[in-house]
Structure formats: C-alpha cells, structure tokens
Amino acid sequence: MPIKTSAEFKIEYMQILDESGNVDASLDPKLSNDALLEIYRQMLLARTFDRKCMNLQRQGRMFTYIPVEGQEACQIGSCFALEKSDWIVPAFRETAAYIARGMPIKTLSYYWMGSEKGNSAPKDVNAFPVSIPVGSQMLHAVGIGWAAKLKKHRTIALTFFGDGATSEGDFYEAINFAGVFKAQMIFLCQNNGWAISIPRSKQTATQTLAQKGIAAGIYSLQVDGMDVLAVYKATKDAAERARKGEGATLIECLTYRLGPHSTSDDPKKYRNQEEADSWKKKDPVDRFKLYLQKKGIWNEALEQKLQADADALVENGIKEAEGDNVPKLEDMFDYVYAEMPLVLKEQYEELKQIENEKKAAGE
Amino acid sequence: MPVEKMNLVQAINACLAQEMERDPNILLMGEDVGVDGGVFRVTDGLQAKFGPERVVDSPLAESGIAGTAIGMAAYGMRPVIEMQFDGFAYFALHQLVLHAAKMRNRTRGRITVPLVVRAPFGGGIRALELHCEPIEISFINTPGIKVVCPSNPYDAKGLLASALQEKDPVLFLEPKRLYRAFKDDVPTERFTVPIGEAKIAREGKDVTIISYGAMTRTCLNTADNIKSEIDCEVVDLRTLSPLDEKTILDSAKKTGRVVVVHEAPKSGGFGGELAALIAEKALMNLQAPIQRVTAPDVPVPLAKLEEFYIPDEFRISRAIRNAMHF
Numbered sequence A: 001m002p003i004k005t006s007a008e009f010k011i012e013y014m015q016i017l018d019e020s021g022n023v024d025a026s027l028d029p030k031l032s033n034d035a036l037l038e039i040y041r042q043m044l045l046a047r048t049f050d051r052k053c054m055n056l057q058r059q060g061r062m063f064t065y066i067p068v069e070g071q072e073a074c075q076i077g078s079c080f081a082l083e084k085s086d087w088i089v090p091a092f093r094e095t096a097a098y099i100a101r102g103m104p105i106k107t108l109s110y111y112w113m114g115s116e117k118g119n120s121a122p123k124d125v126n127a128f129p130v131s132i133p134v135g136s137q138m139l140h141a142v143g144i145g146w147a148a149k150l151k152k153h154r155t156i157a158l159t160f161f162g163d164g165a166t167s168e169g170d171f172y173e174a175i176n177f178a179g180v181f182k183a184q185m186i187f188l189c190q191n192n193g194w195a196i197s198i199p200r201s202k203q204t205a206t207q208t209l210a211q212k213g214i215a216a217g218i219y220s221l222q223v224d225g226m227d228v229l230a231v232y233k234a235t236k237d238a239a240e241r242a243r244k245g246e247g248a249t250l251i252e253c254l255t256y257r258l259g260p261h262s263t264s265d266d267p268k269k270y271r272n273q274e275e276a277d278s279w280k281k282k283d284p285v286d287r288f289k290l291y292l293q294k295k296g297i298w299n300e301a302l303e304q305k306l307q308a309d310a311d312a313l314v315e316n317g318i319k320e321a322e323g324d325n326v327p328k329l330e331d332m333f334d335y336v337y338a339e340m341p342l343v344l345k346e347q348y349e350e351l352k353q354i355e356n357e358k359k360a361a362g363e
Numbered sequence B: 001m002p003v004e005k006m007n008l009v010q011a012i013n014a015c016l017a018q019e020m021e022r023d024p025n026i027l028l029m030g031e032d033v034g035v036d037g038g039v040f041r042v043t044d045g046l047q048a049k050f051g052p053e054r055v056v057d058s059p060l061a062e063s064g065i066a067g068t069a070i071g072m073a074a075y076g077m078r079p080v081i082e083m084q085f086d087g088f089a090y091f092a093l094h095q096l097v098l099h100a101a102k103m104r105n106r107t108r109g110r111i112t113v114p115l116v117v118r119a120p121f122g123g124g125i126r127a128l129e130l131h132c133e134p135i136e137i138s139f140i141n142t143p144g145i146k147v148v149c150p151s152n153p154y155d156a157k158g159l160l161a162s163a164l165q166e167k168d169p170v171l172f173l174e175p176k177r178l179y180r181a182f183k184d185d186v187p188t189e190r191f192t193v194p195i196g197e198a199k200i201a202r203e204g205k206d207v208t209i210i211s212y213g214a215m216t217r218t219c220l221n222t223a224d225n226i227k228s229e230i231d232c233e234v235v236d237l238r239t240l241s242p243l244d245e246k247t248i249l250d251s252a253k254k255t256g257r258v259v260v261v262h263e264a265p266k267s268g269g270f271g272g273e274l275a276a277l278i279a280e281k282a283l284m285n286l287q288a289p290i291q292r293v294t295a296p297d298v299p300v301p302l303a304k305l306e307e308f309y310i311p312d313e314f315r316i317s318r319a320i321r322n323a324m325h326f
C-alpha cells in the first residue's frame, strides 16, 4: 500500500512595514491618522519610562528592573487591537503593554520600587498582575477566554509570554486546553531570541514556535515583531476569529530585547554586540516614525511635543510613587484573606508591638 | 590541609569542580548554568572546564530538568540540577516529591535516584517577587529526600561533597543572602561534612537558639551582642531532614530554654516540628515555653517590606529575653 500524507501544515510570516518604513498596501490595516499617532505616543511613553526605570535602578531608587526596549511594537500593537473590556495576562516584561492598557505610571513604578501597591490595576484596567513564574500565566488567559465563551460575552483574553516560556509544561497545557475548548483568547509570543543566556535554538528543536500551536489545533502564524502594524493586524484578525467562536490563535512575534535580561544581567557573557546592533537597525519605534514621516503626519515639532508630554507623565508618576511609598507593617497583612483570621491578627499585633519597642529603643 | 579564603559561591563552585574530577558520572544541568555560569555565578567556568555535555544549559523547564535527571540518576549518572530560584522548584514538585523521593521505596530498592537538587534559598537580597519562597517544609515533609542547608562556606563545601556520594536524593539549599556575605578558611582539598549532623555553632549555657541557613548568621550575631547579659548556645541544624535529634535535645536539656528561628511562616513551619520534638523528649528539662521567631503567616512580600518579614536581631534577642526571664 502506498504511504499517504495524513496532514500537512504551513506557517505564514507577515510583515507590513519594512525597515525603511514602506507599507505593503495590500495588508495595510488602514488605521486613521489619529490612531497611528496614538500608537506612536504610547511607544514614546513606554520607551521613556523604560529608560527612566533603568536609570532609577542604577541610582538605587528601584530594585531589579526588567527592560522592554525593542519589544514595544509587540506589546503596543497587540493591545491596540483589543477592546476596553478585554483582558491581558502578561508575563514580566510587559511594561509597554500595561502602558497601552492605561495602567498609571505611578502603579508601574510602585511595582519596580518593591511596593505592594504595584500589582493592583485600577478598576477600569483589565490586566492581570506581573507573572514572574515563567509560562504559568497562559493558562489563566485560557480560563478567562473559556469563561467568557460560556457566559456568551464578547470579551477575549490575550496572554504575553517569551520564547523561553514555550519550554514549560504549562505552555503545552495552555495551548491544548485552548484548542480543546475553543477558548476566546490569543497567545502572543514574543520570541526575542533569548531566555536570559539561552538562545532560542537551544530552547527547542522545532523550526518555529508558531508550529507548536498547530500541534494543539489552533491557528498560528509568525509576524515581524518590530513592525507595529503587522502585530496590530494579526491581533485584530485573531480577536475577530475568537469573538466569532473560531477559537484561539498563536501569534509568534519575531523580536529582540535590545537591553539586558534584567538590571542584574550582563548580556556580554553570552551574546555578541553585532547581533544586538543588527537588531537595533530594526528598532520598532524608529521604523514607525519613518513611516509616519513618509505619510506626512510626523514632524520635528510634533516629536518634541510628544516627548515633552511623555517626560512629564513619567516624572509625575515617579514623583507620586516616591512621595507615597513608606512601607507599613499592615501592608503585609492586608489582603491575605478576605477577612483577617484571628491568628493573623495576633501575629500582626505582636509585630506592631515589636515595632513600637524598636522605635522606643531608637532602632 | 591547605586552606583558601572562599565565600559561599566560591566554595560550592570549588566543590563541584573537585567532585566532577573525581566522578565522571556527575553532570550539572539547569537554566543558564553553562555559558552564563548561573545567575549567581555559582557554576562559573565549569562548562569551559568540563564541556557542554557535562554542564548542560537546559531548556526552560524545571519539571523537565528534574524528571530527566531522575531517569539519568536511575541509569547510573549523578545529576546535580539547579532550580534557578527557590520559588521555581515548585514547578518540579511532582517529579521530586512523587517520583524522586519515592522511587527506592516503591521499587523495594531496585531503582534509586542519587540526585542533588541545588537551589538558591531564602530572602534578604531584595530580589524580585517569588524569588524568595520558603520551600523547605514541602520537602522536609517528604520522606525519601534529604534536605541540607549550610550556613557558611566551609560546611557548604563539605556537605555538598557528601551529597554527591549519597544514595538518596538531596535538596541542597544555598542561602542566597550569604553567597557573597563573608569568606571562610576552606580546605582546598576534598573533605566531607556528614549529612544528618547538626553543629553547635556557639557554646553557651543559658538559652539554646536553633536555626539554619542565613538565619544562623543572624542568630550568631545576636548571641554575640547579648553575651554580657545572656550566654546563648547556637545550634546550626545544617541538615533539616533527617534531623539530628540528639544534638538538639542535648542542648535543650542543658540550657532548659529554647528559641527556634526561621524565615518561613510560623504555622506549619519547621519551628513547630522542632518545638514538638523538644516537648516530646525533653519537656521536663524545660524552664520556659519554647519561643518561635519566624515570618508571620503572610505571603513573602515585595522587597520594600522584606525587613518586616524576615526575623532580625531585635526580634531574636527579644525572644531570648522572654525565654530567659520567664
């Protein structure tokens, strides 16, 4: 009997804006000028805050910080395709995504300043907290998208994760559940080529990460992660499919973290400068600016105004956070349970008493 | 024996290098342990020395690391795996608790898992969220796996050398706050510190303080600062499971007053076990209730609140005085 082919798959790759800022008219999502400028505003704000955080960490005003520089298109492009009632479920490098969703600079600052207030999004921002344990958060997005489907809501969930995260068992469980239950959600993979010191090639033997989604029976594709329009369009299409009940999508964004893994990391130990330099030429903010310029809606005066606004927002947010950030013993005991159990109350009172004794002893 | 000044990182690194020379079956595996030399640089230089097959940069998957290491260990290798931070050991919990710890027992000794799991442990470095989880109790309460936690470079080198000749899986907890805190005179040649033996880190007659890991340092400092008033004995457990009951009980009987100190939350924490042991076997020698100095029963807070969470000298000396003047 001849051997037959049981199934065949392919992975498509989408780029809309090339490195010189030219747009592919057939794929252009045709956003309004206002929308385009809003995307640019968010990108500048994210980059300004990100660089500021790196500086504050060096000055000891923040603890460890995880920079986003290079990945702004992935986060802002995808969030721009969401509706207000949708949810994002980030990992730990999603500062730009939080900004795009309207998280106050003050709250973001609290987190990296090591304050408990930093994980609490305002009521009108549908965002899960930072998720440090790699890969664990994707399942939550599947759960949200599944529940929304059961409740017949149009809400979808979008989860962010890295190339490294696709090695965790939780990732495979998440794509599998999403496939089985046709959850209304999106897997937004930021393949930045590195998981701390481990290159993508040592993470998995597959050609692409996107094909893992195919293995779970969900629609999957690759996009240029330095191209904000491509990320936007892929997310918009995925969101539409999800809202129509056609299930989840996995979008693999090919991107790069231009900075270190975190402020405690030294990339010189494991990657060469030429690689970083070659990616710097694809910088998502520069490329988008070039496009806006070609389109005739950007000029130097606008740049200066947007930058001044971003600077002011960042300065104010940080000032507010630093102005109200004295740690209090009760912060640690609040919100452990809906109601504080008696045993906890007693422990709190004992520690409070010790605090007072310390003060009296001049410590 | 010739000695060298080493901090905790250097002592562990030196031990791994020495043991790998001795036993070709030893293999290191973990996230970023090779090219990068580990996020704390504990395995720095080892891949250059022993090659990428013996110092393996694994995919980002703790359960994968632990699970494959179980197979390797059963097949005659001696994997030393790293959990990059204590909190991420939870990703490997089912492999370590349900498989590694039980394999000998379930197979009536036919298959064994001589595996060492290293993990930077505990707080005090203002790390990111979930990078300082007090995981010890999950493993202490798991029969079949040994739990070791040194408080200084000398013990670390000797205990790790012992762990690498153990017949059973060992969880080796490295107090990350002590990695570069101070240096000891550590023999450059191979030596061992036996697993299962506590140490009297400081002799005293009035009050026994029992602790482990980074807290041992805080207890020793407290004992020094209070010595004109109260003469404290400090028991450094070094091995948390199986427990050296004799050293604990001898000291408790001698002083009749006991303070136990750890970073983990109080309820269900190891301090309760230590207190129960002493109450069971030395109650009649006690002259005061056993004092526990621990974290409160709350999630490990973000960096800003760390100082409220981790027991400090003030709290420990207060407990010592409570025991003394009961």
Ligand SMILES: Cc1ncc(C[n+]2csc(CCOP(=O)(O)OP(=O)(O)O)c2C)c(N)n1
Pocket (backbone or CB within 6 Å): A093, A132, A133, A134, A135, A161, A162, A163, A164, A165, A166, A192, A194, A195, A196, A257, A261, B031, B060, B062, B084, B088, B091
């Ligand atoms: C379960 C778990 N293991 C290890 C770590 C330590 N760690 C933090 S980020 C990271 C690499 C993540 O790589 P990737 O998913 O590609 O995301 P990126 O850092 O590139 O954004 C590692 C190993 C962690 N936070 N959680």
Ligand SMILES: [Mg+2]
Pocket (backbone or CB within 6 Å): A162, A163, A164, A190, A191, A192, A193, A194, A195, A196
């Ligand atoms: Mg990555």
